[in-house]
Amino acid sequence: MTGYYGLHSKVWVAVDCIIFGFDNNKLKLLIGRRQMDPGRGEWSLYGGFVGVDESVDEAADRVLFELTGLKHIYMKQVATFGAIDRDPGERVISVAYCALINVKDYDTSLLEEHGVEWVELDKLPHLYSDHNDMVRKALTLLRRRVKTEPISFNLLPDLFTLTQLQHVYEAILGEELDKRNFRKRIKQIDFIEKTELIDKMTSKRGAALYRFNKRMYMEDPTFKL
């Protein structure tokens, strides 16, 4: 311990992941039963401790990868939760991260292996410690961000229909949108490009499939829903 650092105490720092998914036109959250004490058996976000050899952001990436097997996932810091008694066991400060993933990319066997499952956001049970606060805050941030950044694609497959996209926005914002106004706005956005492909899964008539063009987005990242 060099210099004045030694005068102070260290604490454990953890990350907790608020993992949003979209399925069946609903926003869902990946949560599981805690498999350790304290709080064993309680519903909880998935998390882990920050190691000495990784940044906090890297710890969040690692934890998400352990759980889902996915890398390069959209993930943003939500906030840091630092109440003294927030963890009933020891003093642990936790940095909450919000991730958006496409449910279809998720390997279902990993899901069982870690004892987690998708739960509808509006049927969320009471969670361990302050995890409900984390979710609330993440949702608030997500609702704000979804209007100014094109992030909703992260909840969908690479190819998606406009109806699907609209349902994502409706699920996040918790309100219905006007179909014509929605499509009008999307049409003005260059980086949401129509492909020649048609999806025949969801309708008899078939719907055009769209794609998020990252290159075009980089050129002109203007976005407003």
Next chain:
Amino acid sequence: MTGYYGLHSKVWVAVDCIIFGFDNNKLKLLIGRRQMDPGRGEWSLYGGFVGVDESVDEAADRVLFELTGLKHIYMKQVATFGAIDRDPGERVISVAYCALINVKDYDTSLLEEHGVEWVELDKLPHLYSDHNDMVRKALTLLRRRVKTEPISFNLLPDLFTLTQLQHVYEAILGEELDKRNFRKRIKQIDFIEKTELIDKMTSKRGAALYRFNKRMYMEDPTFKL
């Protein structure tokens, strides 16, 4: 160390305060020369370690109080900075907080005692570690928040003129605003109430003094600049 906690490492957690002030129609930041190693003599935000007996928010309040002698100050978490080598001495994770204070409330003797001073935001020097990143992020958040929350009052005395208020917004947003449009909008906001008092300091004619009515704000917190 109980259970699985002991398998993991602890780290130091600090708070750093980005303290905004408003004076001479400019946004200013309270910074000082580091008085300890590593980085002694470099410009730096004012910070401190989180103790075992306080939450992270409380640590931020305490650090701000040590520096300014002020309590009940507007302060919000900005983000947590957790790169491995962000602090050249040891592994320290830091939670950045943004505070808004009225420069006039500040006891100048404390300023010298702690070796800090007000520096214009656009003349900000290079700061220790990642503190410039913290400032950038705080400013981004401040600019967003100032449009949807009535927080600019925190930079002014209890009584202020509309011209002063406009200058605050201009300083934060970094752009000039139209006087008539600005006053039109303010007039629609009930909780910014005109008093009978006149300020004769800044103009010969005298300007009406306004006040932020917290009670009215609680009743109807609608705000949009």
Next chain:
DNA sequence: CCAAAAGTGTTCCGTCTACACCCATGG
């Protein structure tokens, strides 16, 4: 042939923006 989802424009209204002159007073 019909149910079910895809696709498509226009009008109206409210909001934001641009803009210039008179007022009151201390020195």
Next chain:
DNA sequence: CCATGGGTGTAGACGGAACACTTTTGG
């Protein structure tokens, strides 16, 4: 009496919201 900052209204542009019918095709 004049320099200085305080205070006021209107018109035009723009963007957002409301709104209903036609198309396609699998079953």
